[in-house]
Amino acid sequence: MLNCRDTNEITREFLDSILVEQRLIGSDLPDTSIEIFSKKFQTPIMNAAFSHVQGMQPEAESAAAEMGAGIRAAGALNLWGMCEDDEFPKIAAKDPDTIRIIKPYENEDKIYAQIECAKAAGAIAVGMDIDHAFNRNGEYDVVNGEEMRPKTFEQLHDYIEAAGDLPFVIKGVLSTFDARESVRAGAAAIIVSTHHGILESAVPPLEVLPDIAEEVGGEAVIFADGCMDSGMDVFKALALGADAVSVSRHILQNFTRDGAEGVTRRLNEMTGELRSVMARTGCHNLREINSSLLWM
Ligand SMILES: Cc1cc2nc3c(=O)[nH]c(=O)nc-3n(C[C@H](O)[C@H](O)[C@H](O)COP(=O)(O)O)c2cc1C
Numbered sequence: 510m511l512n513c514r515d516t517n518e519i520t521r522e523f524l525d526s527i528l529v530e531q532r533l534i535g536s537d538l539p540d541t542s543i544e545i546f547s548k549k550f551q552t553p554i555m556n557a558a559f560s561h562v563q564g565m566q567p568e569a570e571s572a573a574a575e576m577g578a579g580i581r582a583a584g585a586l587n588l589w590g591m592c593e594d595d596e597f598p599k600i601a602a603k604d605p606d607t608i609r610i611i612k613p614y615e616n617e618d619k620i621y622a623q624i625e626c627a628k629a630a631g632a633i634a635v636g637m638d639i640d641h642a643f644n645r646n647g648e649y650d651v652v653n654g655e656e657m658r659p660k661t662f663e664q665l666h667d668y669i670e671a672a673g674d675l676p677f678v679i680k681g682v683l684s685t686f687d688a689r690e691s692v693r694a695g696a697a698a699i700i701v702s703t704h705h706g707i708l709e710s711a712v713p714p715l716e717v718l719p720d721i722a723e724e725v726g727g728e729a730v731i732f733a734d735g736c737m738d739s740g741m742d743v744f745k746a747l748a749l750g751a752d753a754v755s756v757s758r759h760i761l762q763n764f765t766r767d768g769a770e771g772v773t774r775r776l777n778e779m780t781g782e783l784r785s786v787m788a789r790t791g792c793h794n795l796r797e798i799n800s801s802l803l804w805m
Pocket residue numbers: 557558559560561562589590591610638680702703704705734735736737755756757758759
């Protein structure tokens with residue numbers, strides 16, 4: 510499209526424009542552990558909702574389950590995206606601390622069936638990427654032959670009711686409007702995301718994050734994704750209001766090359782990088798990371 514900019518480029522530029530202040534006196538090695546949905550994790554870094562990884566690890570019976578094993582070994586929370594009901598239990602069996610993100614299917618029965626499947630498989634939460642309704646030609650999107658549709662407040666509210674005790678996560682929030690509506694509908698968490706640039710010239714997730722965090726006011730967990738390629742990027746996201754972050758394309762190359770082990774290694778390295786920035790900015794734990802440490 511004419512005069513549009515690549516959202517990933519804008520996001521990268523914004524991230525790199527943020528600088529960090531050093532604070533050493535009284536500092537020490539930090540604790541990066543975090544509790545999400547009553548479960549403890551060693552790191553606030555998790556994978557972003559993935560799908561379509563079949564073939565990236567041809568040896569594995571289920572490439573998705575293989576990746577889940579790598580994420581679990583890093584003590585991280587697993588997020589999984591589009592998959593069918595025969596595959597999700599295999600993923601959850603390798604890593605029960607998995608959130609299932611369901612597509613915004615036109616087929617409502619399929620959505621409710623996938624919510625039930627997530628419950629039965631012992632997922633720790635379920636959710637929907639509401640940003641996948643449209644394609645770039647101004648039509649409803651079709652993914653793997655499945656029609657997608659935008660969702661109303663009432664529909665989201667009904668999914669959340671159907672999930673019952675299972676926390677519901679709304680992915681693809683990029684405005685205070687959608688953040689407010691998500692919380693009002695009963696979402697336990699939101700993911701501030703551009704879905705790797707689904708809307709061109711979109712505001713970077715981290716630029717809108719402080720306003721979203723203020724709007725949410727602690728009523729939902731906030732995850733952020735988009736070009737989270739290092740522990741430094743993660744630190745900036747946490748300082749601007751995220752509770753945890755998701756990494757997607759950056760760990761795919763490690764997965765393709767070295768399977769689960771590659772995923773574990775890179776997540777561990779990123780947590781080490783985060784620990785290093787925290788130590789040099791006087792943050793003893795994740796709660797102490799805040800925007801006063803950033804120079805915008
Ligand atoms: C191969 C691949 C598959 C993805 N599948 C899904 C999906 O099924 N559901 C979803 O919500 N997001 C999906 N995403 C988007 C990611 O969850 C994430 O929002 C996006 O890639 C931005 O993070 P990044 O900049 O770290 O790549 C996928 C991304 C990739 C690269």
